[in-house]
Amino acid sequence: MTLDEAINAACDAIGIMPPKRYQLGRWAKTDTLAGKSGKGDGRVMVDDDRVTAWNWQTGVRHTVWLDSDRTPEQRRVSARKVAERAEDQRRRADDAAKVAQRIVSSAVPANHPYLSMKGFPDEKALTLDAAAIRDIGGRYLVPDGGQRAIVIPVRIGGQIRSIQLIWEGGTKKFLAGGEIGGASHRISNGSETWLCEGYATGLSLRAALHSLYRPATVLVCFSASNIVAVAKTINGRCFVAADHDAPPKVNPNQFGGLGAGEYYAKASGKPYMMPDLIGTDINDLHCRQGIFPVQSLVLSATRRAAHRRAA
Incomplete structure (x- = not known):
């Protein structure tokens, strides 16, 4: 499998566009296949031996390994990099969990336009306004025109590890670094x-x-x-x-x-x-x-x- 084939396969698996350019070992920004609502919500990292794609809208990652003959030293270096990234991912996940807990604790039950659009006008869900979400979690969580979002706690083993935000028009956002696997x-x-x-x-x-x-x-x-x-x-x-x-x-x-x-x-x-x-x-x-x-x-x-x- 060529590098371009690996990039296309990784991106296709999770619904994001291949990046126009990239650098080894750095996350490259791209868009999801959700159109305007997914602008900038994709990430791709290209390493010596794999391509990892990450869809921020769904929280799903996918890795495609490259076929290559590597020396024992190259394998050790690769293993060390994997361990370092795993530790960094754990720290990011813990930080995201704290942000998620703050957003959930700030949200209040209310009706929402998205629920009406989906056939549940009388349903109430946790909601929070864009200004508070931007202040607590960051600007990337608020799409253009977003006023108030549904806040859905993402739990693993009963503990809040991330959130999903659903905005008026259906745009969905997850916290960067938040845990989704098994949630x-x-x-x-x-x-x-x-x-x-x-x-x-x-x-x-x-x-x-x-x-x-x-x-x-x-x-x-x-x-x-x-x-x-x-x-x-x-x-x-x-x-x-x-x-x-x-x-x-x-x-x-x-x-x-x-x-x-x-x-x-x-x-x-x-x-x-x-x-x-x-x-x-x-x-x-x-x-x-x-x-x-x-x-x-x-x-x-x-x-x-x-x-x-x-x-």
């Missing part, structure tokens, strides 16, 4: 567990489960790949509500011809469901056709799981 946000409790990517999807899923009288825990996992990590921590019955993503454009066979949502849902080993229409999620289905199609998907997924257990 989730709980929006309901019950005897079975459902995992999904996004907050609005979680609300639609909660509504469908509640209307079916199925008390369930709904966990927002923030990205398709992170569903796999969260699924490993769940005991008891667990299901996945996947987004129906299209296969990646740059490398359509990267996920075996599947979209990222279905690929990682399968990788979780849990029963899963997703809407029929490519490019949509459960909330899209809910907003477009109402709660009944979502209920039908839930029932189909649970029946298939019951049949497999009985077989």
